Amino acid sequence: METDKTEQRYRAPALDRGLDILELLAIHPGGLTRSEIMKEMGKSPSEIYRMLERLVARNYVSRSLEGDRYALTMKLFHLAASYPPLRRLVMNAQPLMDEFTRETMQSVHLVVADMGQAHVVAQASSRSAWEFRLRVGAMLDMLHTSSGQTFLAFQDKDSVAQILKAAPDAPESLSAAMMKEFAVIRKNGYRLSASQQLVGVTDISAPVRSANGATVAVLTCPFLPRVEAPPEDAQIVDLQGALDLLLKTAERISKT
Template sequence: MSAYEELETGRETDYTVPALQRGLSILQMFNARQRTLGTSDIAERLGVSVSAIYRIVHTLSEMGYLRKLAKNTYELGPQVVSDGFSYLASRDIVDLALPHLNALRDRTSLSCHLTIREQTDSLYLYRAFAAQRLSVNIPIGTRIPCHCTAMGRILLSGLTAEELDVLYQHVRLDDYPPPAPKTLPELQQLVDGDRERGWVLHRSDYSTAIAAGVRNHLGEIVAAINLSGPDAVMDSPESQARYLAALLQTAERISAELGR
């Protein structure tokens, strides 16, 4: 019998998943006033035994949605914030950056892009495309390994040396063509220089890109922007200095709107 026929005869199938329903109900129990809960409290609110929720709580903890504080006591884990707000935060950055990047594109006649970091990838969220021949045009949604691009390296410069080491400890770097670094020590050395300089210039495939970081109210790098165009346009030191000044000014303006 089809779903339509079931509805017509008043016999709807129950497609709910009890374990999933309980897991989401557990997460919803936490709020500003109720920051911690014990397993007995959770079980009592759900009207079940502690043993009935043990595997659900364990799974939520393993996935980072709950954090164990003490024996049988939990609080919300970092994954709740990451999943709940990363998309919204990225949209906020796009909305704030869009007019600034469009103005930078119009001022320089070069393409501009906005990215955020997702693990070891640079995710492209916005592009202000320059309508000229040989313009660099990377589609929104593109993912490129961070260590291969100017914006990716800027995003990595927001990490500490320890965080960078943990992020790349199981990642192979020798499968990418030059000028990408081939080893973790080489990447660390590059990122150290990028962090000190505050911007990155990168050449590849007859094009040049200059990237800078966008910072939040805590001064943390949360996104990167760039100016990119053909080598013929960006090759001279005078041109690079002019474009870099415009890029840094734009990065400061976007950061200011984020509360920097």
Template sequence: MSHIGRYFNTLELLLSHPGGLALSEISEQTQVAMATAHRILSALRERGYVYQDEQDHYRLTLKIPSMGVSYIAETGFAKIMQPLLNDLASETGEHVRLAEVAEDHLTWVLQATKNTKGLQYRRALDEKIIPHTTAAGKVWLSTMRDERAMRILAAWDIENTRDYAGPNARVSIRDIFDDIALIRKEGYAVVREEGEVGVCVVAAAVFDSSRPDSSLPVGTLSIAGPIARMREDTLGAHIESLKRAAIKVGEHWALWTSVSGKDSLPTR
């Protein structure tokens, strides 16, 4: 592995352990010698990327998240998109998230939540998007050829999905592709307790018509809430709101692309 690759591995490891890790744990999990791990961490600490807490555990500072937020703010993406997400959250009373397609995975980039008196549902933007248990992931899979979808799914332990997802998660490729076929027909995805217990999510793909291949999505838009509120009598209205919002987001995404001259967000 290259020298710089070890630095990135260390940063990514600490990103997945917000509580911090001891030097020995970092050395073991990045598969480098203790001396090498210490040298990498010392360099990262000097540049302000990591710090040591009272237990001598190494943790990330807020430098990397702040860099990402600053970049999006400077490009104007958040300024353009956030009002659309806020409107959808206000209209539905639920949690709304926007994800970007980043080659072979999805990345959350923005979110909005409408305050209600009932149970609140909210998730972190750094949460990994599992393609076959999330509405965002499934609607994204539905936009690609089966061969590519199969390659993406091959990276996951499908048979044991319920060990790391919800009780209704699909545990066979056939069931997943049955869902994908239905999503292609209806134009949106609905998952009930597949990603986690007690949660229902609906999602639609977002397309940028200004791109050469406008049939490929640039992102996904989703609405999530407690399954007790996301009932059949309210879900239909949410889906119609979602479809309209996804079109608006796609139009604004095209505007951002033309103004900024950028094809993707720095969130990968």
């Protein structure tokens, strides 16, 4: 009874409506129209309209290009990434990434989306004296890197549009060739292709998923063929071997 009185005393109806909208959109990844939101919440147009506009203005919610559908942006994810969940992701991923490098003698990095770019949040190096690796904190182009393309391939239409809107020098919409590439990545469950930045490097990228199946990160190995003798407790794997191990590692990270 005392708890009920306290809740009533400190009620903030506008804040409650805003939170209700965010929670509602969180379970509708394809977004909802304003009418659908009003129906789900049992609220009048005047109660919803202004709140939606403020959420759009603050970039928590995006309005579709047609202007009639609303969906969550990545902003809540970015807020969460500043808090322990991202640290937990990196903490759980790092030992598995280290294991991958020990077995393959290849480097590997973990990427999340950050304000229209791919952000390297973790990295593991090969024990070899020779390697190619990306530093933690590096910002990568979403459309012209294997990590970025793989991340976009597993996002819904509205999320892709929102990322492109924030990305520097990005087109307003995807080309037919890029959409075809994304379809191939989704079908295969990974991306394997020559690097778009360096000659001789083959990028292998696999999605890392959350408990509800959403792609929240990408694990990428910039594969370099090796001719040197490996340490006694390692082996030099070929491209197919590296792909198989990367997919297993991404799956294991997804389950942590």
